[in-house]
Amino acid sequence: MANPDALSVKRPIVWTIAGSDSGGGAGIQADLATMSDLDTHACSVITAVTAQSSVTVALVESVSSKMLLSQLDTLASDLPPAAIKIGLLANQSQIDLLANWLAKQRTNWLQLGIKVPVILDPVMVATCGDALATGAGLDFSPFKGLLTLITPNVSELAVLAATELSSVEACILAAKNLSETLSTSVLAKGGDNGPAWCQQQANDLLVCVGVDGISDKHQWQSFWLSSKRVETANNHGTGCTLSSAIAAVMAHGFVLNDAVVVAKAYVNAGLKASYQVGLGPGCLARTAWPQDLGEFPHVKMVSTSEPKPVLLETSQAKASDKGFKRIDEALGLYPVVADLDILETLLKAGAKTIQLRIKDPNAADLEQSIIQAISLGRDYQARVFINDHWQLAIKHQAYGVHLGQEDLIASNLAQLQSANLALGLSSHSYFEILLANQHQPSYIAFGHIFPTTTKVMPSKPQGLAKLARYVSLMKGELPIVAIGGIDATTLASVKATLVDDVAVVRALTQATDPQAAFKALNKAWQAEV
Ligand SMILES: Cc1ncc(COP(=O)(O)OP(=O)(O)O)c(N)n1
Ligand SMILES: Cc1nc(C(=O)O)sc1CCOP(=O)(O)O
Numbered sequence: 001m002a003n004p005d006a007l008s009v010k011r012p013i014v015w016t017i018a019g020s021d022s023g024g025g026a027g028i029q030a031d032l033a034t035m036s037d038l039d040t041h042a043c044s045v046i047t048a049v050t051a052q053s054s055v056t057v058a059l060v061e062s063v064s065s066k067m068l069l070s071q072l073d074t075l076a077s078d079l080p081p082a083a084i085k086i087g088l089l090a091n092q093s094q095i096d097l098l099a100n101w102l103a104k105q106r107t108n109w110l111q112l113g114i115k116v117p118v119i120l121d122p123v124m125v126a127t128c129g130d131a132l133a134t135g136a137g138l139d140f141s142p143f144k145g146l147l148t149l150i151t152p153n154v155s156e157l158a159v160l161a162a163t164e165l166s167s168v169e170a171c172i173l174a175a176k177n178l179s180e181t182l183s184t185s186v187l188a189k190g191g192d193n194g195p196a197w198c199q200q201q202a203n204d205l206l207v208c209v210g211v212d213g214i215s216d217k218h219q220w221q222s223f224w225l226s227s228k229r230v231e232t233a234n235n236h237g238t239g240c241t242l243s244s245a246i247a248a249v250m251a252h253g254f255v256l257n258d259a260v261v262v263a264k265a266y267v268n269a270g271l272k273a274s275y276q277v278g279l280g281p282g283c284l285a286r287t288a289w290p291q292d293l294g295e296f297p298h299v300k301m302v303s304t305s306e307p308k309p310v311l312l313e314t315s316q317a318k319a320s321d322k323g324f325k326r327i328d329e330a331l332g333l334y335p336v337v338a339d340l341d342i343l344e345t346l347l348k349a350g351a352k353t354i355q356l357r358i359k360d361p362n363a364a365d366l367e368q369s370i371i372q373a374i375s376l377g378r379d380y381q382a383r384v385f386i387n388d389h390w391q392l393a394i395k396h397q398a399y400g401v402h403l404g405q406e407d408l409i410a411s412n413l414a415q416l417q418s419a420n421l422a423l424g425l426s427s428h429s430y431f432e433i434l435l436a437n438q439h440q441p442s443y444i445a446f447g448h449i450f451p452t453t454t455k456v457m458p459s460k461p462q463g464l465a466k467l468a469r470y471v472s473l474m475k476g477e478l479p480i481v482a483i484g485g486i487d488a489t490t491l492a493s494v495k496a497t498l499v500d501d502v503a504v505v506r507a508l509t510q511a512t513d514p515q516a517a518f519k520a521l522n523k524a525w526q527a528e529v
């Protein structure tokens, strides 16, 4: 069970609707290789056949409307997609036909309660510089409201926006305008050497529009995703690989923001292992689901006061100065409780880490409760974390503070760090793990693993397969604490993912004998797998 792949029940179906690249590095060929490498079953709808090598596109022939439609209908009846990637559309009539078809299917799927993510890579030119689509300016507006994400590179964005993108601000504006015009999230890719402002490193801009299952604080926001540029000439098929990886990861049930960062890590790893073939740019290698944190991008929310992406050298140096207190002993079974009686009961039962979580900021005896919880922690030599109320935690010198991603924006982390408090941060996705990890907290909580009634969550239950993926990504970096719906019946399966620690609320607070419940659960947690 430690191997996340072993937890995938079956290969979800992903479609690529794109053109054939006879050279094998891009188009349908790159898409199928990527989708298969990322544990999905790939189906193809071919829009055009290209006579293409690494140095030239000799001929492009689009398939007939009849053939395009027949491929779509034939697949839909037997191999319905969990996600769709659209690449080369050879002419305007293909755009119109596909948009019409998608609009009808979308209604059918929605009636069945199915939402199929659609990722459009607006391919216009091959890596060798030759044009692939015919017609001066393709009009993608028929796709309005039908897409989940569009992934133009900076040059394609400039064509779509009919303007030069010579500054960061111009790029942000064009991406936001495109997101409004097509009612979709946008990933504007700065990976190819483009304007001067994006040559130093690879900066992609993600504009989030109505993304399912993410924090309200990230909705409608834009983020810079920055990676060091991988110096290689072998970049043929990078855009195809990225967009098909996004579709494949979404087909596994990850939210859009996660799919984008995983796909970026996949492309970075693929570029590093890329190989020369033919006389022109060679191809990306297929390196399977990324498990190396170093391949993932740095994430920065765009604000009007700080619109520019970070300079990676500087931000990495800063992060290492900023690390929060390391926790030497495992947190273990970590109860999260709302009052002092149960806090003391569980300390008596042997809890060595515990959290006081009082959600009402106007609770009459809030400060007094916090003082007493901290003092009880000292009496029982236990680590007491205070949820949310970081100023009171500093004032009364708690062991640590637990904050959500939403709380991060309103908290002063520098103050917490200089007071030498430990910091736990919540996360609910790869994307939030990256954001949390950039603050170098003492641990990262990840949830909710199973359904919970303790709080209303914007995200879906993550399940064990995702938990195992996050654990394998973060092993050796920081302790990961699993939370949400964990009880005596699920504890063993959570432990089998090799997660470091587990936090529980109801399994203890709603037990008839919380002390006995703690002892039993703790024994099960401490037992060898
Ligand atoms: C260990 C642990 N993990 C997650 C949470 C949730 O924290 P947060 O996202 O701040 O939500 P609230 O608890 O404040 O509702 C937690 N408290 N503890
Ligand atoms: C407080 C909390 N935070 C979560 C997160 O995923 O961030 S899940 C959660 C509730 C956990 O309660 P129970 O153990 O009763 O399911």
Ligand SMILES: [Mg+2]
Residues within 6 Å of the ligand: 387, 388, 402, 403, 404, 407
């Ligand atoms: Mg909180």
